[in-house]
Amino acid sequence: MLTVSKVAAGSGGLAIRHAEPREPGPGEIMLKVHAAGVCGTDMQIYHSYGAIAKRVKLPTTLGHEACGTVVQTGLGVDRVSVGDLVSLESHIPCGRCKACHTGRAHVCPNTRYPGIDIDGTFAEYVTVPAEIAWVNPKGTDPALAALLEPLGIAVHATLEGSGVSGQTVVVNGCGPIGLMNVAVARHFGAHKIIAFDPNPGRRAIAERMGADIVADPSSVSPPHLVNESTRGDGADVVFEYSGNEQGALNCFAMVGSLGDVRWCATPGQPMTFDFGAWRKGRPTIYNIHGRRIWSTWHAMAPLVYEKKIDLEPVISHRLPLSEGVKAFELIVAGAAIKPLIMCS
Ligand SMILES: [Zn+2]
Ligand SMILES: [Zn+2]
Secondary structure (H helix, E strand, O other): OEEEEEOOOOOOOEEEEEOOOOOOOOOEEEEEEEEEEOOHHHHHHHOOOHHHHHHOOOOEEOOOEEEEEEEEEOOOOOOOOOOOEEEEOOOEOOOOOHHHHOOOHHHOOOOEOEOOOEOOOOEOEEEEEHHHEEEEOOOOOHHHHHOHHHHHHHHHHHHOOOOOOOOEEEEEOOOHHHHHHHHHHHHOOOOEEEEEOOOHHHHHHHHHHOOOEEEOOOOOOHHHHHHHHOOOOOEEEEEEOOOOHHHHHHHHHHEEEEEEEEEOOOOOOOOOOOHHHHHHHOOEEEEOOOOOOOHHHHHHHHHHHOOOOOOHHHEEEEEEHHHHHHHHHHHHOOOOOEEEEEOO
C-alpha cells in the first residue's frame, strides 16, 4: 500500500513509501482510511522540530486525524465491528496510570499516538487499538469525520472554565482549530467573537465561521481593539492559538478581570511570562490539551452530524495519497489551512 512517511531526519524528509498493512493483534482493528488531516504536530515532525519529532523512528507513516472503515478486528474486539465508519481519538492512553484511573486520560503521561509512536493514518490501511475508535453514524461525510479530532480541541476549550454563553470571547490566532473555535463559540452562545490573524484569507474564513470582528494583529493593537469593543472591560474569555510571545502577551492584555485564558497553542520557543501582570489581572489560565475522552466527543460529534456547525470552510485542499507530500508543502508555503489527504 501507499503511505506518506517520514524517512529521513532534518526538515522535509518525507516520501511516498510502500509498506504492508499490519495484521491487527489482540484488541486492535485495521481501518481502510478514507480521509486524514495534516496538522501542526505533523508539521513539527516534518521539520524534525521539538520533543514529539524526536520520538519518531525512521521510517514512520505519519498522520493521526483520520476516519476510516473497519475492515478487520483482532482478538477480543467487541466495541466496534467490521463495516463501522470510525474516527480516531489520536491519544492512546495507557489505561493504568493515575490520570487514566481518574477520568483524565487525555493528559495521560504515557500517551502514544498513531503517526508518532506507531505507524499512522496517511496510508491506505492503518492498524490501531480499538479503544481509540469512535463510531460514526452511517452516511457521515468521511472528510468531516476526519476533522472530529481537531474539532474536539475547540469544543474542549469552549466548554472549559466559564464556557462562552453570553460572553465576549477572543480567538487569538485563526489556524484550523482557531477557526473551528469561532464556529463552536458561536454555537454555544458567545455574545461577541473577536478573531485575530495576520493572514487575510484566514480572517475572511473567521467571518464566515461567525466572528463579529476580525483584525490583523500586526496592523492594529489587539488590546486596544478589545478594550474599545468591551467599553474597557476586556474580554471574558481569550483562546490562545497564536503560539508566539507577542500573541501570548496580548492574551493577558485583552482578558478582563477574573476572565479565562484558555491556552490551546504549544509555543515553539520558551517565552517570558509576567507573573506580576497575571496577578494584577487575575485571569485563570486553562491548559487545554486534546479532548476529554469521551465526554468531549459526546458533546462535539452531534454538532457535525446534525449540521449545527459547518467545517467545510476550513478544508483548504483534498489531495490523493499519492500527492500527500504536497499537503505539507502547501502548509509550508502558507497556501493551505487544513489539507485533507484522501487515502481511498
Ligand atoms: Zn493533530
Ligand atoms: Zn495513563
